[in-house]
Amino acid sequence: MKRLLAGLLCSSFALAGCGNGGVPGVCRLDFTRPVVANFGDGDLDALLEATARLHMAATDLDTEVRAACNGIATDLGAPLATDTEIACNRAVEQIERVKAENDGATLVVDYTPGVCSASGSALVDCVGRCDASFDATATPPTCVGGMLSGSCSGACCGSCTIEGTVDCTGSCAGSCAGTCSGQVRGACTGTCTGQCDGVCAATAADGSCAGACDGTCNGACAGTVTGSCSGTCGGTCHGSCRYPDDLMVLCTGVCSGSCDVGYTAPRCEGGHWDVTASAECKAACQADVSFDLVCTEPVLVASFSGAATSSADLVALLATLEANLPKLLAAGAKAGVVVSATNEFATHLEGATSAATSAGLEASSCLVLAIQAQLEALATVNVTVTASVNISASASATAR
Numbered sequence: 498m499k500r501l502l503a504g505l506l507c508s509s510f511a512l513a514g515c516g517n518g519g520v521p522g523v524c525r526l527d528f529t530r531p532v533v534a535n536f537g538d539g540d541l542d543a544l545l546e547a548t549a550r551l552h553m554a555a556t557d558l559d560t561e562v563r564a565a566c567n568g569i570a571t572d573l574g575a576p577l578a579t580d581t582e583i584a585c586n587r588a589v590e591q592i593e594r595v596k597a598e599n600d601g602a603t604l605v606v607d608y609t610p611g612v613c614s615a616s617g618s619a620l621v622d623c624v625g626r627c628d629a630s631f632d633a634t635a636t637p638p639t640c641v642g643g644m645l646s647g648s649c650s651g652a653c654c655g656s657c658t659i660e661g662t663v664d665c666t667g668s669c670a671g672s673c674a675g676t677c678s679g680q681v682r683g684a685c686t687g688t689c690t691g692q693c694d695g696v697c698a699a700t701a702a703d704g705s706c707a708g709a710c711d712g713t714c715n716g717a718c719a720g721t722v723t724g725s726c727s728g729t730c731g732g733t734c735h736g737s738c739r740y741p742d743d744l745m746v747l748c749t750g751v752c753s754g755s756c757d758v759g760y761t762a763p764r765c766e767g768g769h770w771d772v773t774a775s776a777e778c779k780a781a782c783q784a785d786v787s788f789d790l791v792c793t794e795p796v797l798v799a800s801f802s803g804a805a806t807s808s809a810d811l812v813a814l815l816a817t818l819e820a821n822l823p824k825l826l827a828a829g830a831k832a833g834v835v836v837s838a839t840n841e842f843a844t845h846l847e848g849a850t851s852a853a854t855s856a857g858l859e860a861s862s863c864l865v866l867a868i869q870a871q872l873e874a875l876a877t878v879n880v881t882v883t884a885s886v887n888i889s890a891s892a893s894a895t896a897r
Contacts, residue, residue: 522858528552534863536856539627540777541864544849546840547785548867548874554788555874558881566884572627572817573810581877581896585884592891593653595807595814601703601802602811605691605716606818606894607680607727609668610842611793612753613830614646615786620772623773623782624704628774636773646753647680647760653746655754658739665734667741670796673721675732679897680798682715682819683724691716694812704804713849715800715815725819727798728897764791769838777845784835784842792831794823799892818892829885832878839875 521753526532532549534542566584567577573591578584596604617640621633640783644655656667665673672683680691689697692704695712706716714722721732730738742748753766772779799815799822853860 500863520874521862522862524859524863525828527865529556532534535862536853536863537858538852538860539629540775540781540845541849541852541856541860543623543778543785544842544845545628545863546866547781548793548870550785550788550829551839551842552870552874553837555877556583558832558835559877560729560797561824561828562881562884564816565821565828566888567814568821569690569817569888570818572577572813575634579660580879582714585880585888588884589887589891592814592818595810597808597890599684599801599805599811601804604799604801604814605680607796607897608795608797608826608894609679609727609897611795611827611830612766612789613792613834615765615790617765617770617771618719620770620782620787621705621788623776623785624772624774625776625783630777631774638765638770639771640765641768641771643766644754645756645760645763646751647756647763648757649748649752649758652755653748653752653754653756655752657746657750657752658737659748659749660737661748662733663738665730665732665738665740667729668739668796669726669730669734669736669791670735670739671722672732673726673730673732673734675721675730677718677722677726677728677730679726679728680716680800680801681718681722681724681726682792682815683713683718683722684696684716684725684836685710685714685722685835686721687718689714689716691802694739703802705802711862715798725796727796732771745850761841769834779851780842780845782839785839788836790831790834792827794827795896797823797826797894820890822888822894825885825888826880829889830887835878836875836882839871839878843871856888 523592526677529552532546534545536542563581566588569588570591571577572583575587575591617638620638623630688708689706689710692715693706693710693712695707695710697710699708701707799818803810805854853864
């Protein structure tokens with residue numbers, strides 16, 4: 498894609514008159530903030546406006562990832578970094594250091610992935626601005642590769658997410674009081690297998706807990722738990738419970754699947770919106786909507802088994818991973834979607850080059866700056882993707 502963008506960059510300079518000694522028009526758009534383009538071509542205007550949104554989304558992701566990486570690195574003794582790549586490299590180095598110093602212990606990071614969703618109304622609004630022939634009633638957008646979600650006043654067939662203190666038989670983002678099918682961090686009434694921050698009634702050969710834990714259990718709990726649960730919570734959830742995908746119920750929260758009376762404010766969860774519109778408008782708006790993607794943080798529990806050489810550092814590692822790794826995973830999930838949408842978006846720049854030439858020198862100059870802004874933004878987003886992958890791998894994070 499960089500080769501494509503570089504080629505378009507050169508052609509845009511030429512079209513603006515640079516190659517012939519001419520003076521191009523001055524672009525008055527600043528792609529580091531929201532812009533309103535009005536060059537009389539809906540596709541071109543949508544492209545330029547989406548580019549600004551891409552740059553802003555990349556900046557926000559960079560800020561989130563840098564804060565999470567610095568959180569891990571500084572919690573484990575490294576200095577604060579102002580550069581995101583340096584901060585994330587230091588985070589990996591510190592994780593590896595603690596693991597190496599505790600080679601008799603095995604780090605276990607277990608999580609239930611979050612979900613990403615995109616707004617349908619935002620897509621309709623965007624396409625309506627750049628394609629005058631678009632009719633949302635006759636050809637409504639469709640959610641491809643995922644499922645619809647939103648408020649459903651009728652019967653919900655699928656999963657249901659409810660916030661508050663509720664009876665739960667699903668994933669609990671908060672505190673679970675009941676049984677847990679995954680890793681736990683909390684008070685365990687029963688047998689704790691893993692680490693006991695307190696007094697353990699029985700230990701395994703490797704020194705880990707294998708009995709009742711008077712304190713905080715980090716591992717598996719054969720009994721009931723009050724605390725974090727990385728798997729299915731069977732009991733009461735204080736936070737947000739996402740019920741399984743095989744229900745047919747009246748959902749008072751967010752329904753994901755199908756609604757027999759239609760959704761209010763529908764979103765596409767786990768996939769992408771498809772819409773009938775001009776190719777340039779469609780690509781620009783699909784990308785634009787992805788920049789406002791909402792990705793929930795995964796429910797994550799970190800624990801270890803075996804004997805710790807430096808238990809204080811290992812406990813600090815568990816705490817910082819639980820605090821910061823969910824943020825990195827959510828940011829990485831969003832960044833992956835942004836990159837995918839922008840790749841499709843960039844393939845339509847060639848047509849926009851012709852439109853910009855027809856619209857005048859300022860439009861051509863703005864297109865040059867837009868291409869530069871896209872290259873910068875994608876480089877930033879790629880750091881986010883790499884950081885999420887590297888730190889997850891270093892922490893041996895496993896999704897359920």
